[in-house]
Structure formats: C-alpha cells, structure tokens
Amino acid sequence: MTCGGDQLLEMLSALANPHRLRIVATLSTMGRTYVSQLAREIGISRPLLHLHLRKLEEAGLVTSRLEVSPDGKALNFFEVAPFAIELTPTAIAEAAPSLTATSRHSDS
Template sequence: MVDSEDKLDSELISGDELVKIFDALSHPMRIKIMATLKEHRQHVSELARMVNISRPLLYMHLQKLESAKLVKSSMEISEGGKAMKFYAAVEFEILVNPKLLTAASESIQE
C-alpha cells in the first residue's frame, strides 16, 4: 500500500460528482480552506480562526467540501480529554478539459 489510501480516483468520478466538485471549489473561501488544510490538518475551531470566519459558517463550507469528497473528517479525543473534530485535505488530481466535460455530460441525470 505505497500509494495514498484516500486519493480521489478521477477515473471513477461520475458527471454528477464532477459537478459537485466544481460547486465545492466555486467559492474563494473554500479554496482558502483547501489551501490551509493542505499544509496541515486542523480541528474546526482552530481552522475557523485561521481562515477568519465564524464556526457555523465554516461548518457549511466544510460540508460542501466533504460531500464532494475533497476533505475528510475524524473525531478525536485530545490528551486533555476534549473532543476535537479534525479535517484533512484529500489528495486528488483531475485533468479538466472539454473531453472530460463531454464524458461527464453523458452520465448526468436531469
């Protein structure tokens, strides 16, 4: 298992999933969140301070990113015994071009 266990496989992305990914990346704050999480995983409260938005708003953005499978979360108990929810960026690589869009189009439900 040399390769990363949770890399998003661009071959297996359906049209609907691709639209979800574009939607997730269509807001500047979510780009900033992805960039921040790429450096290092963070727990929600700390991440909210880092990107300078309220925690409820951050939750909303994280949910979009998570439903697009661009981040993943895990609850952990710190040494202090406090519950902390960590978010990490998922590795992925998608070559976006007209050909991909054509393929995506064929697997979209309307």
Template sequence: MSINGNELLQVFEALANPHRLRIVAALREQRKYVSELAREVRMSRPLLYLHLQRLEAAGLVTGNLELSDSGKAMKFYELADFEFHVTSETVAEATKTLQEPPSSKTNEEEE
C-alpha cells in the first residue's frame, strides 16, 4: 500500500514554502515550543501558527501542550518521522486515489 493521493498532495503543499522548510530544519535539532521557535525563525507567532498548522495537517510535525515546571503552558512541536520516495511512478500511483473536494463543478456537463 502506497500513500494516498490527497495525503501526498498535502505533504507537497506543506513543503512548498521556504518558511516551512526552515521550520522543519529548526525542529530537527530538538523539539521547541512555539514562542521559542518564533524567535528562532524570526516570525510572528500568529504567522508561525499558520505554518505549523499546515505542517501538522500534513503529518510532518506534531504539537503537544504541556505545563512547564513553573506551571506555565508551553506548546511543544516536534518532527514526525517521515520518508517519501518521489518519482514519476510514485506520483502517478498516488494520483490514482486523488480526488478533488466534492465542491465546484464536478459533474455539471460532459461532452
């Protein structure tokens, strides 16, 4: 069983942004909490949240809300283990199971 088309698409979408590549690289050293990471990659927290959400939705990182020793809430993000082999073959295979969300003009008229 290979990866689902929509999942693979989500992975590509998640990685198709320089900030998010940097976030992945930054998390490689060790897990980090959001504010800490924001300082490191020099990004506002709200924006970082957005990027983290995309990475998490794609399954590339996971977030965990924890309490520090002093009792303060900290949200830690860490990398997930992921490994994709990308060739025209694996892309074509995954694409078989690719489906657009059932919106738009799916089956209005054929010719």
C-alpha cells in the first residue's frame, strides 16, 4: 500500500498502542462484531474501547456501521478495514515529502 506521509503517520500512530493492536487482532479473528461483545472479548470498558475505536477509524483501519436490532436496540458494529502497510526505508522516503507542515513536529 502506498500512502502519503500524513496517512502513514496516522496509521502508525493508531497502531502504536497495545489496546488498539488487540482490537485489530480481535476483529481480524472474530470478524464483524458490536462494541459490547468486543469490549467483553478484549476486557476493557466500553468508553475506553470507543476512544480506541475512534482513533482506529480515523486512521482508516476499522469501519463501523450502526444497525438496529429486531428488538429496537441500536448496535454499533465494527470490522477491520482492508489495509497493508509496507514499512521499508524506501516507503518512508516516498511518503516523507508529502508530510504537511503540521505533521513535521518533533515528539521530543
């Protein structure tokens, strides 16, 4: 997958968290599931899960769909979006020139 510098940073930032790695791993094995089930499976609270899912969704790594169950309950389903990140020196060199000024900050 070729992506711009900002997109690469956003994806790597989203994946640079153990909870979010577990979410992607769990969704990739479970498939599409709703928030409560995913929270139980991973063992974190729904509010914390929502924060992590938002970050993953903003990075394009998961997708969500709100559906109404037959009993009228709203369920937010999530699944892993298809993605592949090739992280090589060449891929980084190709992505770096497209970084925007705001993403060229130092984390020091």
